[in-house]
Amino acid sequence: PEEEQCFGDTLSRFLLDEFLGYDDVLMSSIKRLAEHEDNKGYLRNVVTGDHFRFISMWMARSSYLVALVLMFIFTISISMLLRYCHHQIFIFIVNLLQMLDLNVTIAFPAAPLFTVILSLVGMEAIMSEFFNDTTTSFYIILIVWTADQYDAICCHTQQSKKFWLRFFYMYHFAFYGYHYRFNGQYSGLALVTSWLFIQHSMLFFFHHYELPAILSQAQ
Numbered sequence: 066p067e068e069e070q071c072f073g074d075t076l077s078r079f080l081l082d083e084f085l086g087y088d089d090v091l092m093s094s095i096k097r098l099a100e101h102e103d104n105k106g107y108l109r110n111v112v113t114g115d116h117f118r119f120i121s122m123w124m125a126r127s128s129y130l131v132a133l134v135l136m137f138i139f140t141i142s143i144s145m146l147l148r149y150c151h152h153q154i155f156i157f158i159v160n161l162l163q164m165l166d167l168n169v170t171i172a173f174p175a176a177p178l179f180t181v182i183l184s185l186v187g188m189e190a191i192m193s194e195f196f197n198d199t200t201t202s203f204y205i206i207l208i209v210w211t212a213d214q215y216d217a218i219c220c221h222t223q224q225s226k227k228f229w230l231r232f233f234y235m236y237h238f239a240f241y242g243y244h245y246r247f248n249g250q251y252s253g254l255a256l257v258t259s260w261l262f263i264q265h266s267m268l269f270f271f272h273h274y275e276l277p278a279i280l281s282q283a284q
């Protein structure tokens with residue numbers, strides 16, 4: 066690959082070798098050939114054991130609906146589990162402060178906390194089956210947690226409460242749709258791009274709506 070001209074110039078081969086990898090390039094080339102065939106077939110990676118099935122274009126376009134449903138299910142489930150975890154931790158801190166003030170013993174809420182932890186681990190395992198990567202699942206949970214905290218702490222004006230979640234779901238769905246449509250090719254790069262757009266929306270709404278409201282209240 067370091068000398069083959071079909072992989073581009075020296076810079077392109079360096080990016081493929083160090084960051085992107087050759088698997089996605091080969092997959093894209095074979096996919097273009099499969100689009101002109103009636104029998105799509107499949108491709109198997111003999112190193113990792115992964116199977117890639119080629120489907121027709123109309124089935125690929127209908128996959129966006131499946132990605133939308135999965136995005137809502139995963140996002141709402143993660144948000145509910147994290148909020149329940151925050152509630153249990155808050156109750157434990159309040160009981161701990163009462164124990165220190167009143168000098169009484171309290172029971173550690175082990176069962177609810179372990180339930181939440183096991184639920185998050187199970188959710189990550191289910192998402193790993195969809196994304197074929199535990200790291201991507203972890204980062205998605207982290208992104209949902211960050212967005213949930215931003216919505217709860219920073220979104221106070223009417224514009225932010227009404228429109229920011231729409232931008233978040235739009236950018237988040239862009240990643241899900243891309244991953245499900247193109248079978249995870251350049252999934253890490255797509256996730257980083259989606260997160261950068263989400264961060265831009267956070268800064269935009271905070272700078273244009275939340276910060277002026279804070280300054281007007283301070284004056």
